[in-house]
Amino acid sequence: MSITAETGTQLREGAFGPAVELVCRECGATRDLGPHYACHECFGPLEIGYRFGEVTREQIEAGPRNIWRYKALLPVPDDIESSPNTEPGFTRLLEARNLAAELGLSRLWVKDDSTNPTNSFKDRVVAIALSAARELDAKVFACPSTGNLANAVAAAGARAGIRTVVFIPSNLETPKQVNSAIFTENLVAVDGTYDDVNKLASEIAGEEDGWAFVNVNVRPYYAEGSKTLGYEIAEQLGWRLPDQIVIPVASGSQLTKVHKAFTELVKLGLVEDKPYKVFGAQAEGCNPVATAFKDGVDAIRPVKPDTIAKSLAIGNPADGIYVLDITRETGGSVEQVTDDEIRAAIVQLARTEGIFTETAGGTTVGVLKKLVETGQLDPELETVVINTGHGLKTLDAVSGSVGPVATIAPTYDAFDAAGIA
Secondary structure, X not given: OEEOOOOOOEEOOOOOOOEEEEEEOOOOOEEOOOOOXXXXXXOOEEEEEEOOOOOOHHHHHOOOOOHHHHHHHOOOOOOHHHOOOOOOOOOOEEEOHHHHHHHOOOOEEEEEHHHOOOOEOHHHHHHHHHHHHHHOOOOEEEEEOOOHHHHHHHHHHHHHOOEEEEEEEOOOOHHHHHHHHOOOOOEEEEOOOHHHHHHHHHHHHHHOOOEEEOOOOOHHHHHHOOHHHHHHHHHHOOOOOOOEEEEEOOOOHHHHHHHHHHHHHHHOXXXXXXXXXXXXXXXXXXXXXXXXXXXXXXXXXXXXXXXOOHHHOOOOOOOHHHHHHHHHHHOOOEEEEOHHHHHHHXXXXXXXXXXXXXXXXXXXXXXXXXXXXXXXXXOOOXXXXXXXXXXXXXXXXXXXXXXOOOOOOOOHHHHHHHOOO
């Protein structure tokens, strides 16, 4: 057993697997593993530092068909599968031939994370955060959320038998509120934006002992869950990297961690090194990173969100500056689309590939279309887009634009007169 500095929390040997320390993303200072998220030297954000052992493709492929097949690359103990969890991951990678034909792309894949236990990619990050919360002996599992995270935290806490409290903006879509309230009695609606909710969560985390806020005081562990998207994409492509990838940007963490996954796979010799471009997708009504990219500046100017893509409505994204770095370094970009373009893209993906995406996925597909039309994305190169959640969570976004083509009497003559055939 070891004890983390400042907290006195006892950690069992190997509690965080190959993770050995926390590293500041700004100044490089290190500190012991524990419930820390800000550098004690410069107050910059912390991330996990690893000492990986030998990892082979065969070892990974022999693992379970969920994210724990990659446990040798994650801050989790070797016996992680024995702890009750929702077992997310290893979702389908679908070749989208019909959508590709409509958009003029040679080869397009959709990484469809809507089939996770609570129908979004957030189950991945929450599973890692839950493991950290257990090892840190947390009594309450909590989060501020734009919806999908609240669903995932509430469900994972129920499965693990730990008390959960989730905080959401009061104007959140009703289906997402119900999807959280069904798993926990402690759903708290806050009058304000997500940034207001996040500020409140940070204050509570600083005042209350034993609370593990997945995206606050255990954020370094939580964020690593997004790496599993990158690992899976590479494995499902036959252990190779795509030429181009389009990723939605809320906090920006998913994009930065998918890129981190690709670089780790290269360093470990699991995939061949090759150039690839990373593109970020935002809604016009919450576009601080896209604006900074277009303006050619490094600073992110916070905005007040006003968009149907509420799961992307983070006006002051924590990883925004790192999204700018990665998209610029790889030759990609950060683009934006309007709410109407988001709605149209949701319908287009559904009617070409049979995938019903929420507004975040509509944003990503809408941006993909725009990138092709503006020449920012090469239509001849292999491309992957990430669908982060299921459309049943955001029905209001499209309910006014789709519906019955006709209402007829139950007779053949009425059918014939409607001219449907």
